[in-house]
Amino acid sequence: MTTLRTPGPTIGVVGGGQLxxxxxxxxxxxxxEVVVLDPTPDCPAALVARDQIVAEFDDEAGIRELAARADVLTFEIELADQDVMERVSEETGTPVHPKPSTLETIHDKIVQKRELEAAGVPVPPFRGVxxxxxxxxxxxxxGAPVMLKARTGGYDGRGNVPVESKADAADALESVAGPAMVESFVDFEREVSVIAVKGAAERSSANREDTPRDDDExxxxxxxxxxHEDEILRETIVPARSSETVTDRAHxxxxxxLEVMEGRGVYGIELFETREGEILLNEIAPRPHNSGHWTIEGAASSQFEQHARAVLGWPLGSTKLRSPTVMTNLLGDVDEEREAELGDIDRILETPGANLHWYGKxxxxxxxxxxxVTLSAGDEDASVEDLLERARDLERSVTFRTDE
Known part of the structure; x- marks a missing residue:
């Protein structure tokens, strides 16, 4: 096995948001070290990354500069241009993980669903419209309702429109604005997700250090x-209140x-648990995912550490649950755009097991x-229901700036 050393390599990241x-x-x-590329000066990642390249996500010159400064490229936003990244990778020799081909598959939801269905992954009935x-x-x-989805560009619920009746079809399609698909509406018991990691295989000491490692760990x-509320994730509860059979099926x-995806890294895999206990795929994000933020405090290693390890081909860490954990998002509780400032964070800071993460937007x-905010049980004998209610109370206790 290769001997790893630190200080180590540099990861170039297309996107400099909270991820x-x-x-x-x-x-x-x-x-x-991490260098990010993002069009927003002083983006959220700039405070903690080694450096920021200010450029659009599809700016080829910017991505070439990023590749020249990195040992591997990855992305934290699907707006990264797969064709540019593939071309830069081929010409500079800097690898991209996950592979640009995976990003291409993910970009178009109907392509994503067709490839996964062909591989035997269970998906709701769907069609292009x-x-x-x-x-x-x-x-x-x-049957009604159905879920109308923009094939490209949807994020945080944007581009997803439930269509309750035939009379609503034209207006719904106009609101999506662009190529669209329809999915059968899933009468689910709960929405669940699995944060999965694709890494590099172990390599025997007999192999040369420069021998490529297979992507199968x-x-x-x-x-x-x-x-979810209004198609936006509000809370994640771990462990999910699902049966062992359903949990095993989700994994x-x-x-x-992961067998369908090409390239190393973390994948956020969103699933429906039906009322009959079946698992159906909803969507995939080829990157760390909001529903995996709980891992920072709740697991032995976070999804972000795993992504760094994976894209570099390093051994993966433990994914073991430390203790039951609830994550709740802090969303802009404002009527219009204004300066982002959070107040009344005292209760979060005073609460054992609670952790505040502010993104710097x-x-x-x-x-x-x-x-x-995450709230972990730690050594406390607390149910996830109790943790969820307390986490909601903490989220309600904070306030956003209201002065002009």
């Missing part, structure tokens, strides 16, 4: 239960998903993710 910030925080103790008549035909076949974190589906907008 890039937390990735840099996790990489630093391992001696790994061109016009309102196609949406109405889908309602005939699937995998790991999964305990299943999380997600609470099996996540491992099947300068502007608050309605329902924008500005931070999160």
């Amino acid at each position: 890039g910030r937390m990735l840099a925080e996790a990489a630093a103790p391992l001696g790994i 061109e016009d309102a008549d196609d949406v109405r035909a889908a309602i005939d076949d699937y 995998t790991a999964t974190f305990p299943i999380g239960e997600n609470v 099996a589906v996540a491992r099947d998903v 300068r502007q608050a907008r309605p329902l924008r993710k500005l931070g999160h």
